[in-house]
Amino acid sequence: MAITFDQQNPAHQTALRKLESDQIAWLTTIRSGGRPHSVPVWFLWHDGELLVFSESETVKTRNVRGNANAVMNLHATPDGGEVVILDGTAAISDRDTAGWLATVGEAYERKYAGGLWGLGLTLEQMAAQYSAVIVFTPTKLSAW
Amino acid sequence: MTMVFNEADPEHQHALRRLQDDEIGWLGSVRPDGRPHTAPVWFFWHDGRILIFSEERTQKIRNLRHAGNVTLNLDSADEGEDIVIVEGTAEISDRPAMDWMPEMGEAYRAKYTNGLAIIGKTLEAMLATYTQVIIITPVKLIAWSR
Numbered sequence: 001m002a003i004t005f006d007q008q009n010p011a012h013q014t015a016l017r018k019l020e021s022d023q024i025a026w027l028t029t030i031r032s033g034g035r036p037h038s039v040p041v042w043f044l045w046h047d048g049e050l051l052v053f054s055e056s057e058t059v060k061t062r063n064v065r066g067n068a069n070a071v072m073n074l075h076a077t078p079d080g081g082e083v084v085i086l087d088g089t090a091a092i093s094d095r096d097t098a099g100w101l102a103t104v105g106e107a108y109e110r111k112y113a114g115g116l117w118g119l120g121l122t123l124e125q126m127a128a129q130y131s132a133v134i135v136f137t138p139t140k141l142s143a144w
Numbered sequence: 145m146t147m148v149f150n151e152a153d154p155e156h157q158h159a160l161r162r163l164q165d166d167e168i169g170w171l172g173s174v175r176p177d178g179r180p181h182t183a184p185v186w187f188f189w190h191d192g193r194i195l196i197f198s199e200e201r202t203q204k205i206r207n208l209r210h211a212g213n214v215t216l217n218l219d220s221a222d223e224g225e226d227i228v229i230v231e232g233t234a235e236i237s238d239r240p241a242m243d244w245m246p247e248m249g250e251a252y253r254a255k256y257t258n259g260l261a262i263i264g265k266t267l268e269a270m271l272a273t274y275t276q277v278i279i280i281t282p283v284k285l286i287a288w289s290r
Contacts, residue, residue, distance in 0.1 A: 024224045026217060028172045028180045035213040036172040036180050038229055040220050069179040073170060075219040076184055079262060080168045083184050115223060 002048040003086070003141045015084040015143040018074050019045040023115065027052060027136070028071040029063035029090065037063055042115065043072070044108050049137050050086070051104065053097045053130035061132050064090045072136055086138040093133035098124070100133050148282045149192075159228045159287035162218055163189045166228075167259055171196065171278075172215035173207040173234070181207055186259060187216065188252050193281050194230065195248070197241050197274040205276055208234045214280055229286040237277035244277055 005012040028038045037059050044051045050072060054061050064070065070090040076083050093100065101108070101123065109116070109123045116126060150156045169187045174180060183204055188195045194216060198205055208214070212235055218228040237244070245252075245267075253260070253267045260267060 023222055024220055026170060026182070028182050028215065030174060030178065030180055034174060034178070034211060035231070036174055036215050038170070038172045038182075038215040038217045040217075040224055040227055042224070067178065071172070071180045071182040073182050073184075075222075076168050078167060078219075079259060080184055080186075085182055085184075087179070118223065 003138045005141070009143075011082075011143040012141065014082055015074075015141060018082065018084055019050075021111075022074050023112070024075060025050065025052075026073050027060055027090075027134075028073075029060055030067045030069065031059070031063055032066050042112060043136075044104055044111060046104050046107070049135055051100065052134040052136065053100075053126070054132045054134055055130055056132040061092060061134065064092060064134055070136060072138070083142070083144050085142040086136070087140040087142075088136055088138040090134050090136045093135050095133060096131045097127040097133050098131070101127055148285050155287045155289055156285060158226075158289050159285060160189075162226075162228050163187075163194070163230070165255075166218050167256065169194075169196075169216045169218055171204060172217070173204055174211050174213060175203070175207050176210040185216075186256060187280075188248065188255065190248050193279055194232070195244070196278040196280070197271065198276040198278055199273050200276050204278070205236065208236055208278060216280060226289045227287060230280070230282045231284040231286070232280045232282045234278050234280045237279055239277065240275045241271045241277050242275075245271070 025043045041052045068089040072086045074084040171185045185196045212233045214234045216230045
């Protein structure tokens with residue numbers, strides 16, 4: 001089930017724009033002991049889902065394997081405007097990052113050219129290190 | 145001040161300033177059914193703890209009555225620098241928000257002068273419906289500014 005964006009709703013249009021262009025999102029997952037875990041991530045909005053490339057053994061990948069329920073939110077304005085929160089489910093893709101690059105590599109490199117340069121990594125080097133792909137499927141959009 | 149903050153650490157000093165000055169935080173909590181919940185909140189750093197005023201019938205209050213483990217994170221810089229994440233435990237104060245005002249009302253009003261103008265409410269009017277006080281005790285600070 002994919003979320004739909006209401007063309008008549010300015011907050012939804014802002015959400016869509018931010019999903020396409022924001023550099024940072026926050027991923028909140030649940031640890032095995034039940035405590036929440038929040039971490040900032042790079043992401044790519046692709047076909048109604050958010051792709052997050054991760055090292056394979058991180059708290060977030062462990063959490064997602066144990067409990068697929070997740071929330072992603074984007075940055076707001078400093079006074080609390082442009083709120084975008086997505087409830088959904090997350091899974092580790094069967095394909096690794098290198099495998100996904102055939103599909104999304106160009107878009108990802110365009111979006112994070114500056115970020116990759118800052119890390120001193122080529123796209124291929126990044127894909128080797130951040131080899132796990134978390135696929136976040138939103139089920140609910142909250143935007144205002 | 146709890147031991148969570150190391151006053152000799154410049155990253156922690158910077159995080160503490162942001163916890164005092166930033167207007168919006170993201171509160172992560174866990175729903176009774178185990179799913180995570182994230183909501184933007186106004187918050188107030190007070191005596192080593194974080195106070196959040198809430199209406200009574202909100203998802204976050206329901207969550208915290210069930211389980212008190214929370215995260216509070218601040219927006220980073222656009223490129224992902226300047227991370228502040230607080231992990232902690234939350235409880236709901238026995239005292240209504242109005243009872244907290246003598247000790248921190250003027251400081252709260254000063255912090256949210258702009259915010260109150262945006263929502264078009266006085267602090268007193270806000271507290272008429274935001275009666276609940278969530279108190280977060282930090283357990284762990286994750287902060288880096290590079």
